[in-house]
Structure formats: structure tokens, C-alpha cells
Amino acid sequence: MSNTEATEKVHEAQSAALELANVSEEQRNDALRSIADAIEENSEAILEANEKDVRAGEEMLEAGEYTQALVDRLKLSESKLGDIADMVRSVAEQEDPLGKTLSARELDEDLELYRVAVPIGVIGTVFESRPDALVQIAALSLKSGNAVILKGGSEASHSNRVLYETIVEATEDAPTGWAQQIEAHEEVDTMLAMDDEIDLLMPRGSSEFVSYIQDNTQIPVLGHTEGICHVFVDSEADLGMAEEIAFDAKVQYPAVCNAVETLLVHEAVAAEFLPDMVARYEDANVELRGDERTRDVVDVDAATDDDWDTEYGDLELSIKVVDSLADAIEHITAHGSKHTESIVTENADRAGRFMRSLDAASVFHNASTRFADGFRYGLGAEVGISTGKIHARGPVGLEGLTTYKYHLEGDGHLVATYAGEDATPFTHEEFDGEWSPGRRSR
């Protein structure tokens, strides 16, 4: 595929996006259900293509290029395809993020301003390995009325191609070109340069990968690079509770971004808290590294400066004893990644200070950092997690794939009426009402 082809695909997506903004909720949901059905009906061809990817992956594994985990993630099965189809059906069942009137304000008699939720337009996505990612991203985009450019990893190219074709065939009633697939690496660079055509990028993958995207485009990026999360055990913590939370936050699933990487312990409770905690972690095979004051109390390896800035993503944890709540805040401000931070304390004022002072997407009081997740937050399907502060922050649901438009309904209103010496004043009164063309609600 030449770059010209990639450019054309983006332009096609752009045209489709304008049409898609006018497609009814019912039609979008019908299209989603027909994707789900097609995936099940087409399972033989999908599994055959997947088999090719898995075989190639196993060769790479033998050559030491891929890990077993990567090959496992690649592999589809009849039952996995059923799960994927069900996931698409559940997206269809979610509340429509579009068309809602977010606010309504009378500016003057018969002059009414509505803020209406609309799709963003064209979403560019780049993701790695798992072929179910392609289906999930396509489904979320369609539900939210956005056209989408899909770029999967080369390791899943056969599976992705058949899944993409299945999706396109199943959505022939949707605006042509709403989903586009690009496959070559150079096409990603073409996409990154098309900031007039693509409205938002959602990269998924390693933090190096997300950083590369962020550094090479003018398009807004929704994503997160790192999850360096902390649990702070305060001087006024319930130590039993603290042990449970710190354990859950690390051990329940260490590979994810909302797992804790550094445990901060107030010096007033370090001697009492650390021995049991460390024993508990060691039973679960957590590799521990501590600062000097931690090592005064328990026998663990010495932490280096790098440890405070490392996302282990594994059964590893660094521990630091701090002098005060202020010290904990300072450490997190210096080393955290604005993702999720938790304090364990029985003192509400101290919890408040911690939560207000930290600049992180999620700040928790007496709860495990692992709760930072779109499903647990009740946002429905998770589009991604954002560590940026603009547009959407923390776990992002379908709402993150929408923006708004102002709709003004008038009756020949002129600005001249509201300017100059005898200016008519505005009424500026909020009211409950849904926009509908030509009909004023009040």
C-alpha cells in the first residue's frame, strides 16, 4: 500500500464520519449486532487466518523474538470468538452517548442555546497483538458515531485482515468507509501527519510506543504511558486494613497499570507495620526493595534511585519510609505518573489533604489502587485510560469519544439588538429541554 492509498483511506473515513453523525441509534445498534453475528458465522475463516498468525508467532518464539505470553494473546478459539461477539452485543446495549442535550439555556425570548453531544469525527487507533482489540475498538467507534482507522500489530495481520473484512461486510448499511484498515508501518507515519483530517488518536501498547506516537503528531492523543501508583500507609492508618489494601494493590494482578509500584509508610507506624506486611508479600513471591529506613526494620534488598521511577508491572515492589504526610505527597509528586494514588488513614482531614494536594487522575482513600478501571467505575466499556488532563482523565468510557456542538434556535435574532446604548439584556436562564430543530422548548 502506498502512502497515497493511506491518505485516501483517511479521506474516505472523513466523509463517512460526516454521514455517521446522522445515523440513528437503532441503525448503529443493528450494525453492531450484525457484526456480532458475522463473527460467529465466519468463525471458520477467522480461525484459519488466526492459525497462520499463531504458527508464525511460534516460529518467532523459537527464534527468541516473541514471548510465550504474546503468542498466547494471539490465539483465538471458537469460544473466544463467542466472547468477542458477546462483547460487541454488550456495546450495542450500552446507553447511546450521542444526541443527548447536555445543557439548554434561554438567551432571550425564543432564542435558545443547546449543547448537544456529537461524535468527535475520525479516530485513529494503533494497537498491538490481541486480535480482539480490533473488534472492540471498531465496535466502540461505531457505537459513538466515529469513523475509525485501525492499525493492528503485524503479528496478528492475518487475523486482523479477516476480522476487518467481516466487520465491513456486516456493516454494508452503515456509511461506506466508516472503518479503514492500514497495515504497513509507514502508513502510521502518514496517519500521524494528517492532523487536519484525524481528530483523535488512541494508541494502545507499551509506554515507549505511546510516547513515540505523542512525540510525532499534532493530533490530540488519548492514552497513558506509565502507571507508577503509590499506596501511602499513614500514621493514623488502620494497619490491618493497610496490609490488605497494599497486598491487593500489588498481588491481585501485578501486570496492569493500576497496580501499586511503591509503598510509602509513615515512620510512626513503620516498625509495627512492615514486618507482617513484608512476610505477607514474601509468601506471595513479591520481590521487595526498600530504602535505608525500611531496611532498618525489615530485611529486604536496597532500593536504588531508579526504583522510585520504575513501573515493574510484575511481582516487584519498592518500599520507602517517609517522615510525614507532606513527605509522602512530595515523593508522589516527584515520582508518580498522575495515574492513581491511595492513602490509608482513619483521619479524614489527612485523607482530604492527600487527595486535594495530589495531581493524579484518581485519588483514593482506604481502597486499593486496582479499582481505577472503567468497568469498576461503572463507565461501561472502557475506551482507554488517560493520564493527560485535557478532554478526558483516568478511565475513559464512550463519553470520551464524544464532543459537543452548540445548537442555537432563533426567530430572526440579531446581535445588533443586544449591543450599544439601548441594548436588550440577555435572560440567560438554564432550563430542562431537548433540542429538536425549529421547536423552541419554552
Added chain:
Amino acid sequence: MSNTEATEKVHEAQSAALELANVSEEQRNDALRSIADAIEENSEAILEANEKDVRAGEEMLEAGEYTQALVDRLKLSESKLGDIADMVRSVAEQEDPLGKTLSARELDEDLELYRVAVPIGVIGTVFESRPDALVQIAALSLKSGNAVILKGGSEASHSNRVLYETIVEATEDAPTGWAQQIEAHEEVDTMLAMDDEIDLLMPRGSSEFVSYIQDNTQIPVLGHTEGICHVFVDSEADLGMAEEIAFDAKVQYPAVCNAVETLLVHEAVAAEFLPDMVARYEDANVELRGDERTRDVVDVDAATDDDWDTEYGDLELSIKVVDSLADAIEHITAHGSKHTESIVTENADRAGRFMRSLDAASVFHNASTRFADGFRYGLGAEVGISTGKIHARGPVGLEGLTTYKYHLEGDGHLVATYAGEDATPFTHEEFDGEWSPGRRSR
């Protein structure tokens, strides 16, 4: 000032931002009122500095480098300073954009998730000529709890320096370093590179200037480059109303971004509508250019292809006759700048189609494009206008300078409880409640 100094200033702002997030509404408003008082008390020194800028500006005017309009915008007076002080007081009186609980959801018994409005952090601003811009931007930033980097135009450097010092002295009780001034052009480039420290950029100025900023930074930019707005006179328009709206949209204030640049007229009404409309424009000295079909009806100069993509910002207008509503939508999609588009029609369905199909921040029915403005929309002080679709769109009020944080209040809750075979289900129930540390609302 060296680049190291600029870097230090940004770092100072970053520390101040963390403190500022904890400053109460009362303290922020007190600081604003003391800025207003200080500007009035310090008027002599401010006017003296301003005199230097004006004199230098007049020299540049004689040398043909500046326009009279620029020199006029530079000039302050005792009464203008009074207006500026009143503007700052009115910002103090606006509703606090911070601390509000935007939504509250019970995840499970005693596990409550709150979405709380917080400042964005550090805002970088670059603006031109008018010295009141510095005060307005500083006031809006302080009100919304954000630290701010201020870079004004060199033409107002003396005024800006004294105004900045006045603001800093008046806000000694606020976190030190919350407002920073940079003056050299190279420092702007330093700032543009500090995407880890600066959370949002708000450039004001020409579209070339805003484009330059957008093209040279990884920091999200809130701004607009162009305002190419259209009025479409539909076949079912009330032609009297259409004439008033099209006149107001161009003539009431042609220099602004929400003024109309191209008038589209449905061919069914062109012969009846255009003669009176053109006579009215010509009486107001509007220079007109039309396409061939317009020139079949009225005697105006020929429009070139460039006219459809030009923001005149003056008493100039291009006119095009279109075959249909679809044609109008197509023309606007090709040439508009996603700012503000208006249809005049008595047919609600056609209005709906126009408003739904166009991808613009504001879409109007039977109203002048000039209404697209934060004050008229009732947003309070206007932070800027955005033609981007991410974060904030159209006229942006103080809310555009905020983001949110998730606050989770638990009682020792672990994710392990909600995972695996015997997973406890989440309740996920929205409720009305305000976050307050340690106190669960339900």
C-alpha cells in the same frame, strides 16, 4: 533572560499550581479584589509605562511598521484602567468553577466514587498588543486555580511589566510564583518544549501566530485559527428575516471571527432575495464578490476560488448561489473552519439536516452568526474560542480551564472481592452528593 531562567519560571509555576489547587474560593476572590484595587492605586505608574509603549508605537507607526489600530489598542487611560479593575472584580463574582462534585456513583456499599472539578495546572499563554489581555488572562487563571505563564507582545512590554508587578505584589498571600512573566521570543520556544510541565497553551493573535504555536509544541492548544462562517438562505427562508440576519452577521462588527464571510443563497430564491440584499450591503459599503450565478442576478465583482477560503475580517463578503441544501452543506464542509454556521429557513426538517450534518462548533437556525460568543452564550468571562474538538469547543468559559479528578472513598475495599468465581457484583448507582473526605454520603 536566559532559557534556564525561563525553565525555572515554569518549574516555579508548576509548584505553585499544586498549592493553588488547595486555595479556597474566598482566598482566590480576595486576591482578585486586591488585584483590582492595586491596578487603580497604581494607575500613575501604569500609565507612565504605557506612555512609553505608546510613544514607541507611534514611532513604529511613522516608520510604517505598525497600524493606527494597533497603537490605539495599546493606549491605556485612567478610565480604561477603571474598566480593567471592574473586569477583575466581575471575575471574582463569577461562580467558582472548582471543587464542584460533577457526579457521584456508589460502586458498592461504602465505596463511593466522586468526579470533582479541579484546575488543569499550568497554563501557558501568549498574546498580542492590548495590555488589558495580561490582566484578564491572569484573573481568569487565578479564579480557576491555575498557575499561568504570561507572554505579551513586545509592543506592550513596559505596560505589561508594570501590570505584572502590580498583580504579583497584590497577590502576596497567594502561592508564590502562581503568575510568571516571560518576555523574550526565545523563551516562547523554551515554553513550547516543556510539555511535561505545561498542561495547556492558550495563544491569542493572528491565525498564522496560532498555527505556529500548534505546529511547534506537544502541549494541547486551546484556540482558533480562522473564522470562515456562512449564512445559508434556504429556499424556504423568510426572506425579510434572511436579509436582517445576513446584514447583522456581516455589518454589525466585521472584524471578528464570528462575522459571516460567505453568503450562500438557494437558487430558488436568488432572483427575489439578492437585489434588495445587495443594495442593503452596498449602502453599508460592503465590498461584494459573487459567483457567476450571483452575477446573473446582481451586478457585483467576480469571486475567485480564493474567496471561498478567505476570512476577510472586514466589510467584504462573497456570495454564492447553490442548487440545494445538500450543495450548501457540501460547500461549507469544504470551505468552512468549523466555527459557526447559520441557516435561515422556516422548514424545521431542513434546519435539522443542516445542523446535524455540519461539523462546526456552533450551528444556528434563524439567528446571526455573531451570537457565537462566551458572553452572549451566558458562559461568563470568555477564556477563548476553540475550533478544536477535544476538551472544549466553541466559546470557552472558566469551565474550559478545569479538568476533573476521581475521588474514591472506601472502607478497606479490595479488588479481589470483585474478581474471580465468587465475585461480589458492583451496585453502580448514581446519587446526589458532594465529596467530603472520609464521609460517605449514602
